[in-house]
Amino acid sequence: MALEEKARELGRIIGQSDEYRAVTRANEGLAGDTEATALLRQMEGLRREAQAMLQRGEEPTEEMEKQLDDLLTQVQTNPSYQRVAVAQENLDKVMRLVNDWISDGISKGAQSSIITLG
Helix, strand or coil: HHHHHHHHHHHHHHCCCCHHHHHHHHHHHHHHHHHHHHHHHHHHHHHHHHHHHHHHCCCCHHHHHHHHHHHHHHHCCCCCHHHHHHHHHHHHHHHHHHHHEEEEEHHHHHCCCCCCCC
């Protein structure tokens, strides 16, 4: 089996994992949460405004910083957002393990004197 095929198979398996499915469900739940999405949009708009000010050489006001902090607190305590954060962290753990296994396989493959074709 070619490298590309094995990589696609690994991707398919990850896509069918409980952790990936949990992220998908959590994101769907977040998208359906009008309160959370409104907070996220408001936070993103304020963040863009602050970024534009920084690019012009201006400092965001203390009021803007306070608003961002307040919005961040509201977002982080939202149950839909918390589900996404937990599900994403779990998937990230799986992906770190997969990366470790791949790195281990690379190390072992580099040390092997057996040459495989295809």
